[in-house]
Amino acid sequence: MDNLMVLHELTSEQYLTQLQNKLEDRHLLDEHRNLSLENSTEKEFLEWFFLEKIFTADKQLSPHTIKAYRSDAKTLLTFLLEHSLSLRDIGFPEVKAYNKYIKEKYAAKSAIRKLEFFRRLLDFGYETKFYKAHLSTWISKPVSKKGHYIIEETRQENAQTRVQVRELNQRDAEYVISFFPKIVKANRNREQLEKRNLLIGYLLYTTGLRASELLSLNWGSFRYNRQGYLFADVIGKGNKPRTIPVKEETEKLLLDYRRSIGESVEIDPADTTPLFFALYNKQDYEHKKRLSYPALYKIVKEAVNLAGKHSKVSPHWFRHTFVTMLLESDVPLAVVKDWAGHSDISTTNMYLERINQDNAYVHLSKVNLFR
Incomplete structure (x- = not known):
């Protein structure tokens, strides 16, 4: 991803020239000169997603936020690996299965963040023709309790039964x-x-x-x-x-x-x-x-x-x-x-x-x- 990130450090004229060359060399422009990742590798897809949607030049992310994004990507890639799937294989069944997995494994706020990352990835894939369908429409996020709370289990068979505020008197x-x-x-x-x-x-x-x-x-x-x-x-x-x-x-x-x-x-x-x-x-x-x-x-x-x-x-x-x-x-x-x-x-x-x-x-x- 480093070779793409360098583009943001160039002057406007240099940026346009080098971006044009990179896209044309890799055949990543369609007939309308829009970014097309239809024939890209999965590595290229992830690189462009992080470059255009995560690590944008006008956003300064904290180390905590960067760590969270990396964790979300790792969660998705690990799930795919465990099921012998690739990013290209994602369709309706895979979206629903991953959605269910995240909602069952993580607390509401973490699940919402991870599913939002997944949604953005799928939308970017649809925008750039990596995916042929608008798959993010099948994502359903859990409802998060308003405010600053932690959820504690009081009984094994009934999770999230007691809510405690995350503050001190x-x-x-x-x-x-x-x-x-x-x-x-x-x-x-x-x-x-x-x-x-x-x-x-x-x-x-x-x-x-x-x-x-x-x-x-x-x-x-x-x-x-x-x-x-x-x-x-x-x-x-x-x-x-x-x-x-x-x-x-x-x-x-x-x-x-x-x-x-x-x-x-x-x-x-x-x-x-x-x-x-x-x-x-x-x-x-x-x-x-x-x-x-x-x-x-x-x-x-x-x-x-x-x-x-x-x-x-x-x-x-x-x-x-x-x-x-x-x-x-x-x-x-x-x-x-x-x-x-x-x-x-x-x-x-x-x-x-x-x-x-x-x-x-x-x-x-x-x-x-x-x-």
């Missing part, structure tokens, strides 16, 4: 965060590691940052406004920028952390040094390799285990907690949407609907049904 969130510095076992740079971990916990809890957004923070991501309040400028999902206010308590921890690692607390917008990096030896200080998601996930999991809380808690739970707490504190819906970086206000409204459901008894208690 305020007391539990603060309790878990108090264990972030306590998981440090190393003697070298213990103080710095403890301060780093505590700051990570506070940022997750008080800003609602996604894990990828937190790990992408640089020292130059922060700035003071004219009133002297600290803000973080974040590049979120879909490469969309947003600005989040930083709580005073979190700001103090941020500056304390910077001092502990021997760095200046003077904010420089041009400073692209990673905010969080490994701190175990001198080389870490010198090269400042950005903290990875597995490292962040490990910090959260170890703190949760040490605190003795729900084993499924992940970094994302703190984001859900943050959004819920804002709405419970009567922060306007539109403001919460902007701070959370939701692409649509309907996503934010899901939280509000559940909060209203939780408060149903409060409203009911105000009604006098008996005279």
Whole structure:
């Protein structure tokens, strides 16, 4: 796929010339000069699908999203391999069989994502004549429960019988965060590691940052406004920028952390040094390799285990907690949407609907049904 991806790095004139040559050399243009993969290899089909529908030049995908797409492709190819099928063999029976397999094997949200990937692949195949029929019409996705939930089985014979919200209450969130510095076992740079971990916990809890957004923070991501309040400028999902206010308590921890690692607390917008990096030896200080998601996930999991809380808690739970707490504190819906970086206000409204459901008894208690 690399030889195709290079096309996006060329100038407009170079791009057109080389694209024309590649398509004509491989006989991938039909009589109307439209992309035709009717006679292409399966490898070429997949390459063009990822180039045109996934890794497009105008979209900057996060490592998490790229990993998800690769996982979806692997799931499909593994299914085909296990049934001695190729991409060319896919027809109505294969679509229905794969659809059934995905719905039975995966939870609703994962199944929806994998079937959406499958739908896009089939549609691209139909558009480029790789498939003769509009096969995606036979896909039926499961219904996903609105909101941020996990499904737990309470009985072997009856799955999805209990729904639990993927967030913590305020007391539990603060309790878990108090264990972030306590998981440090190393003697070298213990103080710095403890301060780093505590700051990570506070940022997750008080800003609602996604894990990828937190790990992408640089020292130059922060700035003071004219009133002297600290803000973080974040590049979120879909490469969309947003600005989040930083709580005073979190700001103090941020500056304390910077001092502990021997760095200046003077904010420089041009400073692209990673905010969080490994701190175990001198080389870490010198090269400042950005903290990875597995490292962040490990910090959260170890703190949760040490605190003795729900084993499924992940970094994302703190984001859900943050959004819920804002709405419970009567922060306007539109403001919460902007701070959370939701692409649509309907996503934010899901939280509000559940909060209203939780408060149903409060409203009911105000009604006098008996005279």
